[in-house]
Amino acid sequence: MGVSAISRTLKLALALLVPPTPAMMLGVAAFVVVGNNTNLYEATRVAAGFGLIASIMVGFPAMALLGLPGHAVLLQLRKTAFWHYAFFGALAGIVTVFALSAMDGRFYRELLVLAAFIGLANAALFWLIRRPDRDAGGDTGDHGA
Secondary structure (H helix, E strand, C coil): CCHHHHHHHHHHHHHHHCCHHHHHHHHHHHHHHHHHCCCHHHHHHHHHHHHHHHHHHHHHHHHHHHHHHHHHHHHHCCECCHHHHHHHHHHHHHHHHHHHHHHHCCCCHHHHHHHHHHHHHHHHHHHHHHCHHHCCCCECCCCCC
């Protein structure tokens, strides 16, 4: 395993471990501010506590079950542009809501937009850390521009 392979492996590990918590906290803060018309301090306090717990219970499993296989598929298809990952992340967030709904027996319609936003934030952080567009042969989304 060369230095480049080790570097990619470390970046992948960081990209899997880092994004779920800040993305979940950001989503919870947005939900609290919009939903309750509360101040930013209170939203941040709630987001820090609940966001951390939710990221452990939902974010990390979703990243492992959807994010990692999605990353592998996008690499295989050579779709490594930021927007490919952002779209997939939003879709993965929505799939996560459906999975939670199936487990709980209730449909969480009000969480669909929030989950899409959190999934997009997760994918954006993942992409910024891992930078799959820098691997050889990827589609950077820059089609002749």
